[in-house]
Amino acid sequence: MNNPNLYSTANAMQKYDAKLLIDNYFNNIKWLPNGGDISLDIGCGDGGVTYEFLLNNMPNNAEKIIGTDISEQMIMYANEYYQHRKLKFEYLDISSKTLSEQFIGKFDHVFSLNCLHWVHDQRQAFQNIYDLLKSNGDMLVSYVASSPVFSIYETLSKLDKWKSYMLDYTKYICPYHNNLNTEEDLTKLLESIGFEVVICKCEKRQFVYKDLESWINFIKTVNPFLNRIPESNRNEYIDQFLEECKKHGVVVPNNVNVTKPYDELIVYAQKKI
Numbered sequence: 001m002n003n004p005n006l007y008s009t010a011n012a013m014q015k016y017d018a019k020l021l022i023d024n025y026f027n028n029i030k031w032l033p034n035g036g037d038i039s040l041d042i043g044c045g046d047g048g049v050t051y052e053f054l055l056n057n058m059p060n061n062a063e064k065i066i067g068t069d070i071s072e073q074m075i076m077y078a079n080e081y082y083q084h085r086k087l088k089f090e091y092l093d094i095s096s097k098t099l100s101e102q103f104i105g106k107f108d109h110v111f112s113l114n115c116l117h118w119v120h121d122q123r124q125a126f127q128n129i130y131d132l133l134k135s136n137g138d139m140l141v142s143y144v145a146s147s148p149v150f151s152i153y154e155t156l157s158k159l160d161k162w163k164s165y166m167l168d169y170t171k172y173i174c175p176y177h178n179n180l181n182t183e184e185d186l187t188k189l190l191e192s193i194g195f196e197v198v199i200c201k202c203e204k205r206q207f208v209y210k211d212l213e214s215w216i217n218f219i220k221t222v223n224p225f226l227n228r229i230p231e232s233n234r235n236e237y238i239d240q241f242l243e244e245c246k247k248h249g250v251v252v253p254n255n256v257n258v259t260k261p262y263d264e265l266i267v268y269a270q271k272k273i
């Protein structure tokens with residue numbers, strides 16, 4: 001995901017999820033009694049959600065938030081468009097086996113919105129989050145567990161026309177996609193790392209894209225395979241993707257109000273040592 005300009009115009013669903021997280025779960029965060037909190041946002045993308053939803057809802061006496069992303073293009077864009085004395089953006093790959101020393105044990109709160117489904121090695125990602133937190137720090141994350149988009153990747157990856165571009169498609173499907181025990185499995189994983197899990201739940205949601213163009217822009221911005229396909233074939237790929245939508249529960253009536261069902265995972269957990 002390397003196109004911040006397109007992302008910033010096609011992220012209505014991510015902003016909807018961000019609002020639900022703030023409205024329903026942000027009050028769990030254990031802000032420091034005397035302020036000075038240092039927070040981290042993992043997978044900040046274009047920086048809009050870090051700024052609008054996280055920075056704007058932190059207590060006034062919190063010290064700063066660092067937005068991070070694996071994409072240098074996203075970080076450059078975020079640093080240019082979202083400037084504030086309590087905010088900066090830096091590179092971080094949360095799946096890395098070697099975390100940058102400068103970040104270890106430095107954060108009171110770790111947030112991540114609609115990013116962790118991109119990380120296949122969930123244990124490594126959550127171990128890293130644990131290591132990034134200070135003692136008594138907490139984490140609030142939300143990401144897509146199941147989605148018709150993942151099922152469509154699977155279907156298209158089997159077709160002769162597209163399979164050579166999608167050989168690694170499983171990397172881009174959340175490991176909990178279609179898992180019937182996600183809450184139990186993830187809770188066990190987090191506890192085995194050392195987290196005290198307060199909330200781990202999967203919410204059934206649906207988001208309505210206002211028209212077909214918004215839906216197609218969303219597909220383009222999150223689809224990791226499109227850039228590998230020769231430009232002359234991309235429209236055909238999108239058309240086939242749209243065909244599959246109907247078979248996988250995405251409702252596309254008369255090309256307006258495209259409704260996508262999905263399961264969103266919400267986790268709030270603490271590092272109690």
Ligand SMILES: C[S@@+](CC[C@H](N)C(=O)[O-])C[C@H]1O[C@@H](n2cnc3c(N)ncnc32)[C@H](O)[C@@H]1O
Pocket residue numbers: 001011014015018042043044045046049068069070071074092093094095096112113114115118119
């Ligand atoms: C859907 S965007 C979400 C952006 C933002 N949090 C929001 O809610 O609008 C997911 C972001 O996660 C980033 N990402 C994917 N894998 C990552 C990783 N291993 N470490 C850090 N960021 C990652 C992508 O580059 C992308 O910018």
